[in-house]
Amino acid sequence: MAIIYGRVPDAEPTPTRTRIIVKLTEPRTATRQATDSPPTERSAALAEIRRAAPQAEFRPYFEEEEELRAAALPPFNRYFAAVVEDEKSAIALVRKLQRLEEVEEAYVEGGPTPPPVNPADDPRSGNQGYLDAAPGGIDARWAWGVTDGFGVRFVDLERGWTLNHEDLTAAGISIISGLSQDYHGHGTSVLGEVMAVDNTIGDVGIAPRATARVVSQWRNATTYNTAAAILSAGQAMSKGDVLLLEAQTTVGSWVKMPVEIETAVFDAIRHVVDDGIVVIEAGGNGGNDLDTYQDGANHRRLDRNSADFRDSGAIMVGAGSSTAPHTRLSFSNHGSRIDCYGWGEDIDTTGDGWTGTSTTAYTTGFGGTSGASPIVAGAAVLLQSWRKARYSRVFAPEDMRVMLGSTVVNTSSANPASDGIGVMPDLRAIIEKEIADDRYRVAREKYLTLVYILIGLIDDSPGLIWVPGKGPVPVDPGWGKVVQGIAAPKRDLLAALAVNEIAGLIGDAATRASLSSAAVGAMHAAVERIGRTR
Numbered sequence: 001m002a003i004i005y006g007r008v009p010d011a012e013p014t015p016t017r018t019r020i021i022v023k024l025t026e027p028r029t030a031t032r033q034a035t036d037s038p039p040t041e042r043s044a045a046l047a048e049i050r051r052a053a054p055q056a057e058f059r060p061y062f063e064e065e066e067e068l069r070a071a072a073l074p075p076f077n078r079y080f081a082a083v084v085e086d087e088k089s090a091i092a093l094v095r096k097l098q099r100l101e102e103v104e105e106a107y108v109e110g111g112p113t114p115p116p117v118n119p120a121d122d123p124r125s126g127n128q129g130y131l132d133a134a135p136g137g138i139d140a141r142w143a144w145g146v147t148d149g150f151g152v153r154f155v156d157l158e159r160g161w162t163l164n165h166e167d168l169t170a171a172g173i174s175i176i177s178g179l180s181q182d183y184h185g186h187g188t189s190v191l192g193e194v195m196a197v198d199n200t201i202g203d204v205g206i207a208p209r210a211t212a213r214v215v216s217q218w219r220n221a222t223t224y225n226t227a228a229a230i231l232s233a234g235q236a237m238s239k240g241d242v243l244l245l246e247a248q249t250t251v252g253s254w255v256k257m258p259v260e261i262e263t264a265v266f267d268a269i270r271h272v273v274d275d276g277i278v279v280i281e282a283g284g285n286g287g288n289d290l291d292t293y294q295d296g297a298n299h300r301r302l303d304r305n306s307a308d309f310r311d312s313g314a315i316m317v318g319a320g321s322s323t324a325p326h327t328r329l330s331f332s333n334h335g336s337r338i339d340c341y342g343w344g345e346d347i348d349t350t351g352d353g354w355t356g357t358s359t360t361a362y363t364t365g366f367g368g369t370s371g372a373s374p375i376v377a378g379a380a381v382l383l384q385s386w387r388k389a390r391y392s393r394v395f396a397p398e399d400m401r402v403m404l405g406s407t408v409v410n411t412s413s414a415n416p417a418s419d420g421i422g423v424m425p426d427l428r429a430i431i432e433k434e435i436a437d438d439r440y441r442v443a444r445e446k447y448l449t450l451v452y453i454l455i456g457l458i459d460d461s462p463g464l465i466w467v468p469g470k471g472p473v474p475v476d477p478g479w480g481k482v483v484q485g486i487a488a489p490k491r492d493l494l495a496a497l498a499v500n501e502i503a504g505l506i507g508d509a510a511t512r513a514s515l516s517s518a519a520v521g522a523m524h525a526a527v528e529r530i531g532r533t534r
Helices: 039-052 089-096 184-195 227-236 265-272 370-391 397-404 429-456 488-504 509-532
Strands: 018-024 079-084 102-107 153-156 211-216 242-245 249-251 253-257 277-280 315-319 342-343 347-350 362-366 463-467 471-475
Touching: 018 039, 018 089, 039 253, 079 089, 089 102, 102 211, 153 184, 153 227, 153 463, 184 347, 184 370, 211 227, 211 429, 227 242, 227 265, 242 370, 253 277, 265 277, 277 362, 277 370, 277 397, 315 370, 315 397, 342 370, 362 370, 370 397, 370 429, 397 429
Parallel strands: 153 211, 153 242, 242 277, 277 315, 315 342
Antiparallel strands: 018 079, 018 102, 249 253, 347 362, 463 471
16 A cells, blocks of 8 residues: 555555466477467367366456467467456465466466555756755756657556646657556656656656657456556567556565566566566565565565576666665665665655546655656666667667666665665766766777787788887787788878877877878878779
8 A cells, every 4th residue: 555645545446356377388399489389288288277277267368458469479378367256266276276287387466456656947846856966866957968858768557647637738648558547646646757848837757858658557447467568568669668667566475566576477578678678667665575575486586696586677666765865765675676766755746646637736745666666767768868869779678777776876775785775876977977988988999990900910910009007018919820911002001090090099189180181191192002003
């Protein structure tokens, strides 16, 4: 349950049903490209399941998702679901199914769980401390000098929104699939953190010029399927886009957990990450040490130091206090699986943070891992936007996770070892480090070019490199055995190329221009001489 302004709000009534999810054992001939498991093997597996559970009718888990291309591919075509009477009988049936060779995994679906919430011209912008410089915030205000989210798609996955809110309507946000059915105020608050329009009212989003859409876990009025929503979103996204999972789940005694503990959801996340989509996942508000979580087979799936750990590729987010030094808030899940944290309290944003549908409401009390995760997602959108504008390419999901989770440049929590919530992104430090690293990479490439030209090629013999503090050092890559008898004009051309590279490393502009001009002249002369010899 959530906390807003220090109180526990009432949850919206939602249609519920208890479902068992079964993942069949992988057929020997299956591949990701295959459109179906071998019919005989799958039929035989289903027959065994029906013999073990004659009272349950197992149907394909994604059978209502006709437009979902991934549903026909492994591993998603190996998922089946059955509705049962109650949770007690479901648990007993799961234990029985887990003993079958034909079943890779069986579990009781978490079902609808309340979202993870706890306690310059835009007039409320001054309240948005999470936009400020580190260590207080992520320094989005500095980042706006170099990027604003343009060119990147952002998708929020949850259960409901008020898309015509006065500070969101100009963003033109649309629904990919599913129904905007409940917790509209929650979704509105999440969108406001990332997408609030830069205008003369309300707040301003972290990445206000990104292109945003939403996708619902409610696939229709009664069907709730997080995995299907993820796959549907991925189908509408491109490499480098950012998908935010604003959800949590409860399975057995483990309450308010990350949604990836459900295997179908894990597989869906892994699928879209493998397609190049950056996934930000709320860590959940159960106050659990995720390193101690064990699934039905006693596997420690969320402990990075365990042999049982499985990596979805998502960037998982915990919740810290709004003031520095930031401490883990008591409700936040924590552990080695958490990559980053954001503010988990005192967040100023659009909507009421829970179930309201007002088009003019704002709150200063949004929080939880629901409030923390959009802060990290907004940072990811800005970084992708900057990367695309500067280099015409995007960060891969694994690279994004390394950057956002780096303890070298980002803001650590007050007590990293005990907090277990990772770091809060510092956009200025990340971008400045990337620029510095790129300068190093350029200098390194120029240095290697000089080495490749000078060593052993100009005079067909061992060459020299200049080592600071040592002077010239002979190096023989063995090229003299391969390159034989380079004529004088060609040696002149290679030497001129080397001189031109050296010119580019000289700081004084006049000297650089003079040396480069001489090198170009020598290259022209060498080329003319080479041409006359043919």
